[in-house]
Structure formats: structure tokens, C-alpha cells
Amino acid sequence: xDPRRKDYLATEAIYSGNSLRIGDEFVMHDWERPLIRRMxxxxxxxxxxxxxxxxxxxxxxxxxxQEFRPASHTIVEPHPQVLLQAERWKSARVNVQLHPxxxxxxxxxxxxxxxxxxxxxxxxxxxxxxxxxxxxxxxAQSLLADDGRLxxxxxxxxxxxxxxxxxxxxxxxxxxxxxxxxxxxxxNPTADLDGHMISVVLHK
Numbered sequence: 149x150d151p152r153r154k155d156y157l158a159t160e161a162i163y164s165g166n167s168l169r170i171g172d173e174f175v176m177h178d179w180e181r182p183l184i185r186r187m188x189x190x191x192x193x194x195x196x197x198x199x200x201x202x203x204x205x206x207x208x209x210x211x212x213x214q215e216f217r218p219a220s221h222t223i224v225e226p227h228p229q230v231l232l233q234a235e236r237w238k239s240a241r242v243n244v245q246l247h248p249x250x251x252x253x254x255x256x257x258x259x260x261x262x263x264x265x266x267x268x269x270x271x272x273x274x275x276x277x278x279x280x281x282x283x284x285x286x287x288a289q290s291l292l293a294d295d296g297r298l299x300x301x302x303x304x305x306x307x308x309x310x311x312x313x314x315x316x317x318x319x320x321x322x323x324x325x326x327x328x329x330x331x332x333x334x335x336n337p338t339a340d341l342d343g344h345m346i347s348v349v350l351h352k
Contacts, residue, residue: 150275151226151250161229168206170227175269176205183327184267186347187299188212190323191263195219200261200291202251202283203268204234213265214241222261226250251283260293267301276303281314284350288318292352300348307348321351 159171166178188209193199193216204210204225213221223238224247225231231248238244247254251268264287270276280300287298298319307315307324315322325347 151252156271157227161227161233163206163233168230170269173271176208177332178206178208179330179332181208183329183345183347184209184301185212186325186327187301187349188216188265190325190347190349191265191297191299193218193263197263198261198293199263199265200224201265201267203266204230204237205267205269207233207237209265209267210234210237210244214244217243218263219243220245222247224249224251224254251286254291256290260296261291262293262296264291264296264298266298273303277308277310281310284311284314285318288352294352296352298350298352300350302346302348305345307346315350319350319352323347323349323351
């Protein structure tokens with residue numbers, strides 16, 4: 149999401165039992181859980197990891213990431229109502245830091261992370277692709293420690309060539325695995341692939 153988009157921050161966040169909407173747009177669904185779990189498992193977290201998570205959403209990924217007890221867990225989330233949910237979630241945990249704002253506003257300094265989970269929100273596919281590609285480069289250059297790993301939530305069931313070009317330019321290894329999901333209440337991104345999406349983990 150473009151940090152200049154003030155309208156997004158002022159739009160109401162609506163939580164239901166199995167989804168999150170910002171205004172009229174779905175941001176996250178419970179049906180994504182199998183994919184998110186696979187992404188976290190493929191990230192292979194250890195208790196020594198310094199973890200950065202971009203986007204809190206419904207807290208699905210944050211809760212699964214916490215199962216692996218990383219040494220530190222920093223969550224970046226711009227939307228004020230979603231941030232309130234994150235504050236409530238955080239209250240029962242001791243190693244979590246919340247960073248209000250967008251990832252583009254991170255002051256990295258000398259801070260480096262050994263693992264990143266990237267799942268922000270953008271409201272059209274062109275913006276999704278642009279943000280993903282920008283972040284992949286930024287993370288490799290300014291966020292990831294040597295030998296660090298990055299899990300990318302990829303709504304596309306197949307990687308476009310531009311993704312491949314950026315990935316292999318900035319990362320030494322790309323791991324992709326197929327995950328069965330059952331989309332509902334939204335457009336089906338897996339319609340041509342028998343209900344499968346991909347877990348993508350990059351190694352610097």
C-alpha cells in the first residue's frame with residue numbers, strides 16, 4: 149500500500165468470524181490458513197531468529213509464527229483499527245514489538261532480521277505486484293541478514309517472469325511448494341489450478 153493513501157487509514161476495519169474487510173475490500177480470509185501455515189513451516193524458524201512480520205491482518209500468521217518462539221518478533225501494521233487488534237493479541241506475549249506504519253517508513257539503521265514474513269495489503273493486482281517487487285529488493289538490500297529467509301505471500305498461483313528476475317537477482321535460492329486451499333467469499337485465485345496456491349521462501 150502506498151503510504152500516501154490516507155483514505156485507507158481512515159476506512160473502517162470490519163472483522164467477522166472468518167474474514168477481515170477494510171471498507172468494502174476483503175483483506176484476509178480464514179481459508180488462507182493452510183497456505184500461511186505452510187509458509188511459516190517453510191521459513192524454518194528457530195528460537196534464535198529475529199523475525200520481522202509485515203501486516204497483522206487477522207493475526208493468523210502472527211499466531212502461527214509465535215508457535216516457533218523466535219527470539220524477537222517485530223510486526224509492522226499501518227491501519228489503526230488493525231493495530232488495536234494487534235495490541236490485544238500482543239498483551240499475552242513477551243517478545244513482540246509493534247511498529248505502527250508502513251514498511252516503507254521503517255528506519256532500518258543497522259538492524260537486520262534473520263527471517264521475514266511479508267503479507268501486506270494492496271487493493272489491486274498492479275499495486276500488489278509493484279509492492280511485492282519493491283519489497284523483495286528492499287529486504288535483500290536493507291533488512292535481511294546474510295543467510296536470512298523471506299516468506300512472500302503470493303496471491304498469484306504461478307510466478308510471473310518479472311518476479312523470477314528480481315528473485316534470482318537478489319537471492320541465492322528460491323523454494324516453492326504447492327498448497328491446497330478452498331477459497332470462498334471472494335474471487336478464486338486458484339480457479340485454473342485445482343485449488344492450489346504456492347508457498348514462496350527466498351534465501352539471501
